Amino acid sequence: MTMKKFINQPERFIDEMLYGLYAAHPSYYTCVNEDAHCLITKHKIAGKVGIATGGGSGHLPLFLGYVGKGMLDGCSVGDVFQSPSSEQMLDVTKAIDSGAGVLYIFGNYNGDIFNFQMAAEMAEMEEDIEVRLSIAGEDVASGPRAKEQEKNIRRGVAGIFFVYKCAGAAAAEMLPLDEVYRIAEKTKLLVATMGVALSPCTVPRIGHPSFTIADDEMEIGMGIHGEAGIRRGKICSADDIVKEIVPPVMQDLQLRRDDEVCVLINGLGATPLEEQYLITGLVHRLLKDAGIRVHRTYVGEYATSLEMTGLSISLLKVDEELKRLMDAAADTPMFTQFGESK
Numbered sequence: 001m002t003m004k005k006f007i008n009q010p011e012r013f014i015d016e017m018l019y020g021l022y023a024a025h026p027s028y029y030t031c032v033n034e035d036a037h038c039l040i041t042k043h044k045i046a047g048k049v050g051i052a053t054g055g056g057s058g059h060l061p062l063f064l065g066y067v068g069k070g071m072l073d074g075c076s077v078g079d080v081f082q083s084p085s086s087e088q089m090l091d092v093t094k095a096i097d098s099g100a101g102v103l104y105i106f107g108n109y110n111g112d113i114f115n116f117q118m119a120a121e122m123a124e125m126e127e128d129i130e131v132r133l134s135i136a137g138e139d140v141a142s143g144p145r146a147k148e149q150e151k152n153i154r155r156g157v158a159g160i161f162f163v164y165k166c167a168g169a170a171a172a173e174m175l176p177l178d179e180v181y182r183i184a185e186k187t188k189l190l191v192a193t194m195g196v197a198l199s200p201c202t203v204p205r206i207g208h209p210s211f212t213i214a215d216d217e218m219e220i221g222m223g224i225h226g227e228a229g230i231r232r233g234k235i236c237s238a239d240d241i242v243k244e245i246v247p248p249v250m251q252d253l254q255l256r257r258d259d260e261v262c263v264l265i266n267g268l269g270a271t272p273l274e275e276q277y278l279i280t281g282l283v284h285r286l287l288k289d290a291g292i293r294v295h296r297t298y299v300g301e302y303a304t305s306l307e308m309t310g311l312s313i314s315l316l317k318v319d320e321e322l323k324r325l326m327d328a329a330a331d332t333p334m335f336t337q338f339g340e341s342k
Contacts, residue, residue, distance in 0.1 A: 003207045010204035014057050014079050021064070025333040028068055032095045038088050039064050040074040040095045049171040049180045050074065050096035051103050053164070054089055055112055056081040058203070059224060061334035062160070062303040063106075068332025071168035072105075080203050080306075081225050083111030089119035094127055101130035101177035105163055105184055107156025108137030132177060134167070134184035136160040138191040138314070140252050141221025141230045155223050158266040158303035159191035159314040161335075162326070169328035187322060192252040194245045195312030197222040197268065198235065201305050220244060224268070224305040238275075242282040245313050250290065253317045257291030262298070262326055264314040269304035271311050276300065283313060295323055302335075 007013050018036040022029055032038035053063045054076035064075040074092040076084035093102050104120065106112045113135060120131040137154035146152040167184040175183075197219045200209035210226040213219060218236070221229030236244075255261070265280045267273070280299050287294060295318050303312075318326065329339035 003202050003204070005202070005204060007204055010207065013204045014077070017057070018077065028333050032091045035088065035091065037077040037084055038074075038091045038095070039067060039077060040092060041067050041069075041072075043069055044073070044096065044098060046098050047100055048098055048174060049100045049103060049177050050093070050098060051105060051164075051167055051171055051180070052076070052089070052092050052096060053105050054078070054084050054092070054116070055107055055109070056083060058201075058306045059303050061301065062158070065334030066161070066164050066168075066332050068330065068335075070172045070328055070330035070337075071164050071332050071335070080205065083109070083115050086115040086118035086122065089116055090122050093119060093123045093129060093131065097127075097129045101132070103167060103171070103177065103180050103184060104131060104133045105136060105160065105167060107160055108135050108152060108154060109156065130177060132181040134163065134181060134188060136163050136188045136191075138188065138193050139221075139223065140192050140194045140248050142223065142227070145252055155227065157193050157195065157224055157314075158264060158312050159193040159316070161264060161298070161302045162191050162262065162314070162316040163187045165330065166322055166325040168330065169325040172328065183321075183325065187316070190253065190317040190322070191314060192249045193312050193314040194221060194249050195224075195266075195268070195310060196220050196241055196245060197229070197308055197310035199270065199309035200226060201269065201308040203306070222310065224303060226305070226308075238278055238282060242279060242286060242313075246283055246286050249313060249315050250292070253315060255290070255292055255315075255317065258293065260293045260295050260318050260323070261287070262296045262316040262318055263287075263294055264302060264316075265297070265299045266302045266312045266314065267300060267304065268308040268310040268312065269301065270307045270309040273300065276311060279311060279313070296326055
């Protein structure tokens, strides 16, 4: 299949994308040391904990789309599906530190883990910046929930948005680093996600689909880089998809009647909003029938996979503290919330 994309040279894809991003959002973003891959907010606040993220491109608005007021302060940007370097992460860390320390929030992928850990060590040894790491991994399909003292093997997917939102709101309240870190760690353990894919995507440097799936097939549990799911089969109705995906997510969170959740219906890049809202209604109905209350619902593209057709469903189990943080205002180029009203 011939690659059909609006690009010039594949190797320039991300550099040219970033040029357009800075051109479109000059009041939000700047870069460090003239490296477009080291993106930071223009609204640094003295004495506030800095929050940094990073990862491979191809997932907009994840990761850099959430840099802004009430959420993140910086992002190191890798090539498509590739981790940025530890040096880029360190440059972002130094730029966003305002004396209160820095929290890294990123997905559970080996390259990101290695480079963020190295950046944290360099920041503390060379710059005397206190750093904490919160590694998000909530994809139910990629493995069982880790028990205490066990390593989490789950992939980080769209549910990291909830961790950004709660930790970002905590930092905006000027809470100290240990508290912001506590909230990030609390949030990530109360999120669960599962997705379904209907088509592959094409990485520009490769030039052909990363995997094949028949026109009449779907894959339950596929990852945002095309990682294998838990079942491939014929496409079924939206009702049946929701009934297959949502109960394992609810079970993973051990939801009970009268529990309260935030819902995220996330399009993977090529799924119409009409279909996402159809799924949203079915999810609400299923939760209502189970006696689960919904505090907030988010629908749209929050963590994509280039032009992959599919979606994921994430639930965040909330208490009063997390509801307050989820309700707080945020203003970024790709996510805005005006606070409190639901």
